[in-house]
Amino acid sequence: MRLVTYLNEHGIQRAGALIESDSAIVDLLAAAEKITGNAIPEFASILSLVEGGKNALDAAGALVARAPTIAVVQRDMVRLCAPIQPPPQMRDCSCFELHLRQSFAAARRARVANEPNPEEALKLMNTRADDRVIETFNRQPIYYKCNRFAVIGPDDDVIWPSYSKVMDFELEFACYIGRQTKDVARERAREHIVGYTIFNDMSARDAQAREMPGMLGPAKSKDFDTGNVMGPCLVTADELPDPYDLLMIARVNGEEWGRGTTRDMRWQFEDVIAHISRSETLYPGEVLGSGTVGNGCGLEQQRFLKPNDVIELEVEGIGILRSRVIKS
Structure with missing residues (x-):
């Protein structure tokens, strides 16, 4: 269904x-x-x-x-509306290594863009902090908890937050928990997924650059009203027998900005559920985002949104999640 x-x-x-x-x-x-x-x-x-x-x-x-x-x-x-609005809980995970690597590389290029010799400055740049994130990512699933009350659906506009000048979208795959579970083994984790949807994790990149050195994860870069767009529907798990072979495409104003595939998930939802449910109960209706697919946001190519842009995020088998971003 x-x-x-x-x-x-x-x-x-x-x-x-x-x-x-x-x-x-x-x-x-x-x-x-x-x-x-x-x-x-x-x-x-x-x-x-x-x-x-x-x-x-x-x-x-x-x-x-x-x-x-x-x-x-x-x-x-x-x-x-979003399929479940608001959900009981939501977490956004990091499952695509390519997105991390490309985002870090793009951010480094941006920091040296005004140097006399950008290529030389790039070679000399210290990458230890980025390397530590990649090392942690490959050791275990990582995630943060989102603002569930900022969830909206495909027929709502995203309101540009007043404190940001640099807005971006993020193309994500997401699953819904179908039944209460705790300490579930990876081999049994898929039994606890009721279905899937598309998630647009809107991001204020300038706020993110300011707050991430604090090492507590994203805050105002992600937490603003209308920042979590989900839909257009919850496709039940029986309709997607192989959720890890789906094409994902991002478009802005009809122009393709990037594409990827769920095949590239370093951590699948079963891994994430097994990790999160250790000594913690998950409840029906909770949402887990996949994190951004590689090539699934503007940051990776240093392209950003403008007011009134229309974002279309497509995941094979689910449909298209369409959103307009406006300034109030």
């Missing part, structure tokens, strides 16, 4: 599933009421559906297959 959360005409979140090549949505609660005569609580939201487990998902699949006309709304007549 391709699960979505949308706002009805009263501005209330409703749980649904995309049908008819994503042109229409089956409202799950309305379908259940029509077919069974009952308002089934598991269909009140995508989060409650995920919390309901396999039985609830199977029941939802049966409703979608029948799709009573009274429960179908046209996609272009409603506003999509």
Whole structure:
């Protein structure tokens, strides 16, 4: 299934599933009421559906297959939220080594751009701090916790934060936890993934340059309202039998800026789940981002966004997450 959360005409979140090549949505609660005569609580939201487990998902699949006309709304007549907005928790991981290496290299080139001899200055630059990050990355999964209340969907604009002059997008793959787990082995971790989506981790690069030397991870470079864009849907795990063979493409105003593939994940979600769940409980609906795919942001090529740019992030099998960035 391709699960979505949308706002009805009263501005209330409703749980649904995309049908008819994503042109229409089956409202799950309305379908259940029509077919069974009952308002089934598991269909009140995508989060409650995920919390309901396999039985609830199977029941939802049966409703979608029948799709009573009274429960179908046209996609272009409603506003999509993120699949779960807000999620109970979210973490952004670093799973693509190429992105790290290219970002560090681009940042070093930027720092020496005004030197009399940039190439010579680049050769003399101390790279120990960057090397330590790569060493840590290859030793274990690394991640930070995001602001879950900054999550928005594909029909919302990203509001340019007032303190930034250098904005960037980041193309990420993301998974949703499907059931409560703790101390799970890697070999069993995929059983705890309910589905996948696309994540645009918007980043204020100038704020990031100022705060990262503090070595506590990103803060105001990532934490601002509308900074975490997710969608357009949650594709259930059965629809993506091999999540590690998906093409990923980033475009700005219709121009391709970069592409990569989930094959390049140094750490797969199973590795990340096994690592995070050590002595810590994960709950249904939590989100784990993959980190940026190599070539999946402007920083790697020293290109940045302008107000009113339209970002399109595509992941094979999921769709396109489209966002406009505006200044308020």
